[in-house]
Amino acid sequence: MLPFRDFWMLASPGAFVDRMLRPIHHWVWGDFDRRVRKLIAFGEVEGDGGRDILRAAELTPDPLLRRLYLAHAIDELHHADLFRKRSAALLRTRSARSSGLFDATPLPGGHGLDDLCIEGEPDHRLLAFLHVAEKAAAGRFAIYREVVDDDPATRAIFEEILRDEVFHMNYTYTQLARISPATYRRHVWRARASRLWKRYLRFAAVIAAIFGTVMLTLQYFVLVPPFAWLARRAEKREPAGWVPIPRETPESSTSLY
Numbered sequence: 001m002l003p004f005r006d007f008w009m010l011a012s013p014g015a016f017v018d019r020m021l022r023p024i025h026h027w028v029w030g031d032f033d034r035r036v037r038k039l040i041a042f043g044e045v046e047g048d049g050g051r052d053i054l055r056a057a058e059l060t061p062d063p064l065l066r067r068l069y070l071a072h073a074i075d076e077l078h079h080a081d082l083f084r085k086r087s088a089a090l091l092r093t094r095s096a097r098s099s100g101l102f103d104a105t106p107l108p109g110g111h112g113l114d115d116l117c118i119e120g121e122p123d124h125r126l127l128a129f130l131h132v133a134e135k136a137a138a139g140r141f142a143i144y145r146e147v148v149d150d151d152p153a154t155r156a157i158f159e160e161i162l163r164d165e166v167f168h169m170n171y172t173y174t175q176l177a178r179i180s181p182a183t184y185r186r187h188v189w190r191a192r193a194s195r196l197w198k199r200y201l202r203f204a205a206v207i208a209a210i211f212g213t214v215m216l217t218l219q220y221f222v223l224v225p226p227f228a229w230l231a232r233r234a235e236k237r238e239p240a241g242w243v244p245i246p247r248e249t250p251e252s253s254t255s256l257y
């Protein structure tokens, strides 16, 4: 049975989709190389997010938010450190394993802080964005924690990070309600819609790339063969080797033209 904290965290539509994709998460994390790559990517995203939130702490005029942003940034930088160290430790234990047929990870990363934009953003918009991103991250890390059951050290990292993400998710919501008591729900919905739109654009780009590859492959196999066949047929009609120039040709054999 899921703990209460996990239950309400996983009750959002996005978390439901993630749970539906659980077999894919299993497949992604089941391969050693993909696991290491995921951890490295998470380390980068968490580190970038931490630096951006540090910048937000510099820019905000609100002293309480500054303190909370600082604590948040320290957490994210710590997460980056945990992911980096774990991926390095896994790499050290790496034997000569095959990388598999398909190494890419089609699912989005855990945090989504790579979409974060600080400059010129008012606190209410930043808090709404952070709340939505942290909630999504908490839902994903809860799934990752389950799918890396065979790897207790990585599981412990997700367990630790999950606790922080739940705190981030809660404080951003509370602070958003404090600074925008009348409109905080609208800000959250707008942030959710914006995130959904960005996800859609990424998904559409992937589909367009697949569609383009299929179309080009079809063109190669459908349009090119008739031309190759015509070229071969024309080649058969040509005499092989050197061909004597007829005597009645008016052109001089020493002329360039």
Ligand SMILES: [Fe+2]
Pocket: 046, 075, 076, 079, 111, 161, 165
């Ligand atoms: Fe994090």
Ligand SMILES: [Fe+2]
Pocket: 076, 134, 137, 164, 165, 168
């Ligand atoms: Fe976080």
